[in-house]
Amino acid sequence: MLTLVVRVEKGARPGQTDALETAARAVLAILADERSAGEGEWAEAMRAWQDARIRKVVRRARGAEWRRAEALPGITVTGSDAEVRVFPPVPLDAVPKDLAKLQVTGTDFEDPDDLAAPEPGIPVLWINPGLTMSSGKAMAQCGHAAHLAWLALSAAGRKEWVAADFALAVRTATPGRWRDLLTSGLPVVQDAGFTEVAPGSRTVIAIIPC
Structure with a gap:
């Protein structure tokens, strides 16, 4: 299981599309990280995860919850107003307690404005x-x-x-x-x-x- 945590502070919720794009970039960041390849410290866990179902879960955190999540090994990716931290995958029963207790619900965001067409040439x-x-x-x-x-x-x-x-x-x-x-x-x-x-x-x- 790969866990992503989105930062949702009181009165400071990210926009919907920015959150989606930042989560996607966070997954790419951990895939590309040198710790995920070869003999890197996350490599074995990444290989085992990708050999099975590439399950992912998104949780939310704020305040002290976010600070505790930031203290765990992982990568934080920022968007325009979204922050998402991604953590190396672990078996479902081995998710760190500071992540496992975070809520999955409450992540319903909205876009503040109409979206422009995607820039040419990007995925x-x-x-x-x-x-x-x-x-x-x-x-x-x-x-x-x-x-x-x-x-x-x-x-x-x-x-x-x-x-x-x-x-x-x-x-x-x-x-x-x-x-x-x-x-x-x-x-x-x-x-x-x-x-x-x-x-x-x-x-x-x-x-x-x-």
Whole structure:
């Protein structure tokens, strides 16, 4: 299980899309980190996790909870107003207590303004318009999509994405675009259905520019 924690202070909630994009970038950050490769301190855990289901959970923290989470080994990624910390994966029964006791609920965010079109040339994670998901669930699904996109890239493509600080965009597809994406052969997240959506639901599709 890979845990992501989003910082949600009183009166300072992140925007929806910024939270989704920051969660996706956090997953990429731990995948690319030198501690996750070779003989790095997280490498064995990362290999075991990726050889099984790449399960991810998003929790929220504020104040002292956030400070305790920051003290644990991990990586904090910031967006425009979102902060997400990602932690090396562990078995479900081995999640540190300072993370396990954090709430999963309460992560329903909103975008303050209308979203501009994604910048040309960056990866876009398109969300299924026919599903209703909490912000936390959508963050995990965008993390899955970014993960699949990373696996689909060449070594050179990964280096370019690292150099670009994992630039990406998250948008909700129109129904017509979603139908086209489903037949495109692009990486698509198919959810196991443990929470919120039915088993087999296709949640997010990643477009990676060549």
